[in-house]
Amino acid sequence: MASVLRAELVADAYGHRRDWVNAAVVVSVPCVVLPAASREAELDRETTVTTFHVYCKAADVLATDRLLLDGLACEVIGEPVRWAGRTATFMKITARTVTA
Numbered sequence: 426m427a428s429v430l431r432a433e434l435v436a437d438a439y440g441h442r443r444d445w446v447n448a449a450v451v452v453s454v455p456c457v458v459l460p461a462a463s464r465e466a467e468l469d470r471e472t473t474v475t476t477f478h479v480y481c482k483a484a485d486v487l488a489t490d491r492l493l494l495d496g497l498a499c500e501v502i503g504e505p506v507r508w509a510g511r512t513a514t515f516m517k518i519t520a521r522t523v524t525a
Contacts, residue, residue, distance in 0.1 A: 426453055426454070426455055426456065426495070427453065427454055427455075427456040427458070427479055427481060427492050427493065427494055427518075428450045428452075428453045428492065428493040429450065429451040429452050429453070429454075429484065429485065429486050429490050429491075429492060429493075430445070430448040430449070430450060430451070430490060430491040430492070430493055430498070431448060431449055431451045431487070431489075431490050432444045432445045432447065432448040432449075432491075433447070443489070445491065448491065450493075451485055451486075451490070452484050452485055454481045454482060454484045455481065455482075456479050456480060456481035456494075457479070457480045457481070458477050458478075458479050458494055458495075459477065459478045459479075459480075460475065460476075460477055461476040461477055461478045461519070462475070462476045463475045463476070471525060472523060472524070472525050473523070473524050474521060474522075474523050475521060475522050475523075475524070476502070476519065476520070476521045477494065477499060477519070477520045477521070477522075478517060478518075478519060479492060479494070479517070479518040479519075479520055480515065480516070480517055480518075481515070481516060481518070482513050482514065482515055482516070483507055483513070483514035483515060483516050484516065486501065486505045486516065486518055487501070487505075488501055488502075488503055488504045488505070489501070492518065492520050494520070497522055498522065499520035499521060499522045500520060500521055500522070501518055501519070501520055502519040502520060502521055503519055505517065505518045506518075
């Protein structure tokens, strides 16, 4: 299950940013999540960037949203891709998470 999180733009001292603390769940959809890549930073840093491909029926997902995948918050990377099948419209979302 993927929950789509959407945050409002708020003004701060540096301009505008998304208010992820008060993000709202727009929709939750059943999906298939496949790991796409994982890489670790070099030079004694303990940072891992993991990328996922998420496949689901078409839903209200924007490039500025985040996904909650089994409790793991991920950023949507790029525009979600939509395509029409014989019985429904589907989408592929690329998402990533960074852990330190």
